[in-house]
Amino acid sequence: MGIETPNGFKLDNAGRRIVVDPVTRIEGHMRVEVNVDADNVIRNAVSTGTMWRGIEVILKGRDPRDAWAFTERICGVCTGTHALTSVRAVENALGINIPENANSIRNIMQLTLQVHDHLVHFYHLHALDWVDVVSALSADPKATSALAQSISDWPLSSPGYFRDLQGRLKKFVESGQLGPFKNGYWGHAAYKLPPEANLMAVAHYLEALDFQKEIVKIHTVYGGKNPHPNWLVGGVPSPINVDGVGAVGAINMERLNLVSSIIDQAITFTEQVYIPDLRAIGSFYKDWLHGGGLSSTSVMSYGDIPEHANDYSEASLKLPRGVILNGKLDEIHPIDLTNPDEVQEFVTHSWYKYPDETKGLHPWDGVTEPHFELGPNARGTKTNIEALDEAAKYSFIKSPRWKGHAVEVGPLARYVIGYAQGKAEFKEPVDKLLTDLGLPLTALFSTLGRTAARALECQWAAHQLRYFQDKLVATIKAGDLSTANTDKWTPDTWPKEAKGVGFTEAPRGALGHWIKIKDGKIDNYQAVVPTTWNGSPRDPQGNIGAFEAALLDTPMADPEKPLEILRTLHSFDPCLACSTHVMSEDGQDMATVTVR
Amino acid sequence: MTALVLGIGNILWADEGFGVRAVEAFHRLYAMADGVDLLDGGTQGLYLVNRVAEVERLLVFDAIDYGLKPGTLKVVTGDEVPKFTGAKKMSLHQTGFQEVLSAADLMGHYPKDIALIGCQPLDLEDWGGPLTAPVATSIEPALAAAVGILAAWGVAPMRRAAPLPPESGLLANDIDRAAYERPRAGLA
Numbered sequence: 001m002g003i004e005t006p007n008g009f010k011l012d013n014a015g016r017r018i019v020v021d022p023v024t025r026i027e028g029h030m031r032v033e034v035n036v037d038a039d040n041v042i043r044n045a046v047s048t049g050t051m052w053r054g055i056e057v058i059l060k061g062r063d064p065r066d067a068w069a070f071t072e073r074i075c076g077v078c079t080g081t082h083a084l085t086s087v088r089a090v091e092n093a094l095g096i097n098i099p100e101n102a103n104s105i106r107n108i109m110q111l112t113l114q115v116h117d118h119l120v121h122f123y124h125l126h127a128l129d130w131v132d133v134v135s136a137l138s139a140d141p142k143a144t145s146a147l148a149q150s151i152s153d154w155p156l157s158s159p160g161y162f163r164d165l166q167g168r169l170k171k172f173v174e175s176g177q178l179g180p181f182k183n184g185y186w187g188h189a190a191y192k193l194p195p196e197a198n199l200m201a202v203a204h205y206l207e208a209l210d211f212q213k214e215i216v217k218i219h220t221v222y223g224g225k226n227p228h229p230n231w232l233v234g235g236v237p238s239p240i241n242v243d244g245v246g247a248v249g250a251i252n253m254e255r256l257n258l259v260s261s262i263i264d265q266a267i268t269f270t271e272q273v274y275i276p277d278l279r280a281i282g283s284f285y286k287d288w289l290h291g292g293g294l295s296s297t298s299v300m301s302y303g304d305i306p307e308h309a310n311d312y313s314e315a316s317l318k319l320p321r322g323v324i325l326n327g328k329l330d331e332i333h334p335i336d337l338t339n340p341d342e343v344q345e346f347v348t349h350s351w352y353k354y355p356d357e358t359k360g361l362h363p364w365d366g367v368t369e370p371h372f373e374l375g376p377n378a379r380g381t382k383t384n385i386e387a388l389d390e391a392a393k394y395s396f397i398k399s400p401r402w403k404g405h406a407v408e409v410g411p412l413a414r415y416v417i418g419y420a421q422g423k424a425e426f427k428e429p430v431d432k433l434l435t436d437l438g439l440p441l442t443a444l445f446s447t448l449g450r451t452a453a454r455a456l457e458c459q460w461a462a463h464q465l466r467y468f469q470d471k472l473v474a475t476i477k478a479g480d481l482s483t484a485n486t487d488k489w490t491p492d493t494w495p496k497e498a499k500g501v502g503f504t505e506a507p508r509g510a511l512g513h514w515i516k517i518k519d520g521k522i523d524n525y526q527a528v529v530p531t532t533w534n535g536s537p538r539d540p541q542g543n544i545g546a547f548e549a550a551l552l553d554t555p556m557a558d559p560e561k562p563l564e565i566l567r568t569l570h571s572f573d574p575c576l577a578c579s580t581h582v583m584s585e586d587g588q589d590m591a592t593v594t595v596r
Numbered sequence: 597m598t599a600l601v602l603g604i605g606n607i608l609w610a611d612e613g614f615g616v617r618a619v620e621a622f623h624r625l626y627a628m629a630d631g632v633d634l635l636d637g638g639t640q641g642l643y644l645v646n647r648v649a650e651v652e653r654l655l656v657f658d659a660i661d662y663g664l665k666p667g668t669l670k671v672v673t674g675d676e677v678p679k680f681t682g683a684k685k686m687s688l689h690q691t692g693f694q695e696v697l698s699a700a701d702l703m704g705h706y707p708k709d710i711a712l713i714g715c716q717p718l719d720l721e722d723w724g725g726p727l728t729a730p731v732a733t734s735i736e737p738a739l740a741a742a743v744g745i746l747a748a749w750g751v752a753p754m755r756r757a758a759p760l761p762p763e764s765g766l767l768a769n770d771i772d773r774a775a776y777e778r779p780r781a782g783l784a
Contacts, residue, residue, distance in 0.1 A: 057723060057724050058608060058723070061779060065769075066770035073606065073608050073639075073771065076638060076639030076641050077641075079638075079640075209646075209699060209703060212643065212646050213649075227636075228636065
């Protein structure tokens with residue numbers, strides 16, 4: 001039956017139903033069901049994710065100053081981002097100001113995560129949606145070298161280098177253990193790269209893996225350790241002792257120089273490897289501009305990377321802040337995260353209970369009460385769902401909305417807003433990329449556009465790392481060594497009751513933590529994470545979320561091998577790990593596809 | 597670094613936290629030999645590959661569903677390890693860890709020796725919950741097994757005269773095991 005959603009999408013669930021469960025190469029567990037028409041074009045999309053039991057259950061009664069350490073454990077990927085969001089929420093609640101050096105160091109930590117996460121996502125989770133690893137085996141190493149040298153000055157590009165790499169890959173594939181490359185749809189008609197481009201991309205896959213060990217050292221220097229770096233309400237935990245030698249935990253000149261050299265490497269790697277690869281891939285896929293979804297109409301970014309400590313206004317934030325609705329790029333709405341009528345979570349189509357499910361709840365008043373039931377038109381049983389009923393409750397993800405609107409969050413949302421604001425640092429790289437590829441601005445609103453925005457943002461973040469590192473060193477040289485403000489450290493300096501909100505732009509989108517403090521302890525704590533925005537089910541009005549919108553109207557070459565679905569979902573860098581735990585059966589590694 | 601002792605898992609899901617809690621206890625009770633590092637790997641997945649690729653020997657603690665009696669320990673070594681970490685996908689980090697090993701292999705830096713000390717969990721669904729009794733009881737025997745493996749590798753740890761105090765532990769800020777489990781134990 002065909003319907004039109006209030007946010008302007010046509011849905012028709014008449015055709016064959018394709019179930020992909022689990023969606024592979026993501027963090028956490030996710031399932032998607034689509035209906036395709038006679039031409040195998042997606043006409044209805046239903047996305048569902050695992051249970052989130054709410055961090056409030058664990059944090060209630062704990063010390064607000066420790067909340068970051070718990071939130072760091074809810075996800076294996078966004079550890080530092082959750083921790084930063086948490087300390088900001090507590091500082092906002094208690095009116096704690098941090099020193100400038102702490103602001104610079106936090107920005108460096110956050111930008112480091114942005115660079116690291118974007119690289120890992122592109123090369124290790126997403127590239128294989130565009131790159132056919134098995135095809136790389138038939139590449140000519142000489143031609144690969146010529147290709148690599150024609151697009152970049154990156155030194156690892158000799159015929160011998162690619163020949164060795166191809167030999168290693170061949171041995172690996174022949175051993176029958178494809179490792180990270182198993183479960184691919186190798187040879188699929190939707191792969192468009194020539195063998196040489198595939199081999200080059202596989203080489204960079206391994207180089208990116210290797211570069212990780214450098215980039216994480218920045219977290220070790222400023223966070224004391226990695227993984228799970230340390231954070232501090234009121235500032236940053238590591239003191240600055242410029243003349244110190246080898247003191248544990250202290251930031252000295254030697255360490256500052258180490259960070260500086262790693263930042264140089266990050267800039268070089270991004271500009272000589274990541275961006276050229278993105279352009280090369282883009283040039284072969286510029287006819288595949290599906291997957292735009294909400295990006296051309298409704299996007300949101302909280303903004304992040306404050307230029308000035310304690311100033312979280314739009315003017316101070318270097319990543320764009322605001323909301324665009326209904327495609328009106330000339331009107332950017334301001335955001336107030338404390339306003340009970342702006343950010344609200346609905347559960348009409350989610351497996352939770354609210355007293356009144358026609359209304360949404362602001363996170364300060366949020367509740368997480370699971371209530372799992374299948375709709376009347378679902379098929380199968382609770383433990384073996386054959387098909388979901390999207391007219392009823394169908395996901396453990398809640399539906400967050402901004403003033404009732406479904407929005408997309410993430411790198412593309414940030415770039416669309418920055419572009420609409422006319423900010424040169426976002427607009428110019430987009431225009432240049434599109435011009436070079438011979439594409440119009442509308443091409444940005446696509447799966448490929450999302451992938452491109454992430455690459456451009458990685459480059460932006462690498463340069464911002466340099467900016468804040470230089471700023472930090474200049475401040476230190478001017479004699480300001482302050483890294484923490486302990487004026488309001490002890491609970492006897494706090495009000496009896498307080499509430500606050502902290503926000504960041506995580507690599508995959510807007511992240512908010514809302515906290516209520518009572519008698520020195522946490523009374524309520526809610527996190528609204530980026531994948532909840534993008535992966536949300538429908539709301540009471542029937543608006544669909546970003547994942548569902550992006551899948552619509554995509555033609556599939558072979559519905560039994562849903563490469564196009566994975567490609568578009570992966571472009572969001574979905575992370576359901578903060579909802580952890582699987583509901584699938586044993587040992588299921590392949591994206592299992594069922595046609596009903 | 598010649599050897600890495602790695603604990604993986606999510607401490608927020610009851611017995612899922614076995615690997616991390618084992619490494620935490622190992623650190624408090626034993627001093628490692630030179631060249632041996634202890635790491636709380638959490639659910640870091642692919643982010644751990646560089647730590648794995650830089651060592652000759654790798655010892656992993658993890659909660660593994662072998663279909664045995666809860667708390668049962670099982671030690672596997674060498675080529676068996678990746679098979680077991682992928683035997684049953686209970687959580688993110690397990691599939692992740694199998695991929696970590698093959699990624700290290702592809703990078704050409706697969707550890708020479710690998711051992712996995714797995715513990716059969718009882719409860720993985722208790723969000724915010726403690727280790728269950730059978731799994732908690734298995735930590736000391738798991739450490740004894742680890743001591744034997746490290747000794748065979750020529751890097752035996754030394755039992756400390758007294759355990760390190762909690763504030764010197766691997767996990768701090770109220771997520772060390774005693775503090776984390778306090779509310780469920782009925783303590784404020």
